[in-house]
Amino acid sequence: MAAAEVGDNVIDVDPTVRELEERAAAVLGMPAALWTPSGTMANLVALSVHLERGDRFLAPKNAHVLTNELGSAAWLAGGMPEALEHDGGPGRPKPETVAAATGPRGGPYYTLRTTLLCLENTHNAAGGAVIPPHEHAQLLSTARQAGLRVHLDGARIWHAAVALGLPPAALTVGVDSVSACFSKALGAPAGSVVAGSREFVERARRMRQMLGGGMRQIGVLAAACLIALDRVPLLAEEHDKARRLAHGLRELGWEAETPETNIVLAPVADIAVTLASLQAQGVLALPMAGKVRFVLHRDVSAADVDEALRRIKAGGHP
Ligand SMILES: *Cc1c(COP(=O)(O)O)cnc(C)c1O
Helix, strand or coil: CCCCCCCCHHHCCCHHHHHHHHHHHHHHCCCEEEEECCHHHHHHHHHHHHCCCCEEEEEECCCHHHHCCCCHHHHCCCEEEEEECCCCECCECCHHHHHHHHCCCCCCCCCCEEEEEEEECCECCCCCECCCHHHHHHHHHHHHHCCCEEEEECCCHHHHHHHHCCCHHHHCCCCCEEEEECCCCCCCCCCEEEEECHHHHHHHHHHHHHCCCCCCCCHHHHHHHHHHHHCHHHHHHHHHHHHHHHHHHHHCCCCCCCCCCCEEEECCCCHHHHHHHHHHCCCCCEEECCEEEEECCCCCCHHHHHHHHHHHHHHCCC
């Protein structure tokens, strides 16, 4: 980061940001990509480009764009959200559910127009759940038949790709836009991209500026994101550590689900009581989707996982 070559990225002359955008676009299988300071802004930029007031968009229940972005998809991007059940598996609806939610096209002028499907791979609140490529393809073709555009919240797409042993581009086939984060277990302090066609990225650049996301010599952060990209294959270690934690928790009587990636969800009787007691033992977790959520990343070692389990056992949970 200290050695990064920088320029003014508001006028698009930061060479390190450009390198990141080009590499990220190629890895994601999209024509172009745009740096954003956060994944939340990447999603908001994409939804603002895709949606108009009076539009409705579909997203799986508990999607980040529905529950963790304070309703900005509605009050800034202008789209009425419709949450879909995870009846196709954790974190995803069935194609038929998408088709049914879309409703008939060309209703009277006073009806909402459903114009966008927003998928999330991996789905954070479903415990880092992976959408495999054949299901992605079915959801895409259903959306297309219904005339919907598709945005993929791929903040954690690197995790899905590593879990499946596929390149990330295999999971973006056919989407209009995809967002991706470099700070999810990869070690970059901040930074995301939103990718799509060149025309999409030019509109996204204007939207980013409106939201105050145009930043100047930001190559210092893009340099860290380039290192994060190199580290993607190492995510398999985070997934191993997550399984180790889930297994250990089950041995202690928790109902921890076996994770597909780096997030372990565990239902408990009283989340606040459990979180406070974990914290007193120096084990940090957060609540999500009504469960306790542990996230593994590169700075937590397998030995740290074992130490956490020892402390949890000493604390006598759940
Ligand atoms: C973390 C996350 C985001 C938002 O990224 P920030 O950089 O924290 O704003 C969006 N979507 C998903 C699925 C995420 O996990």
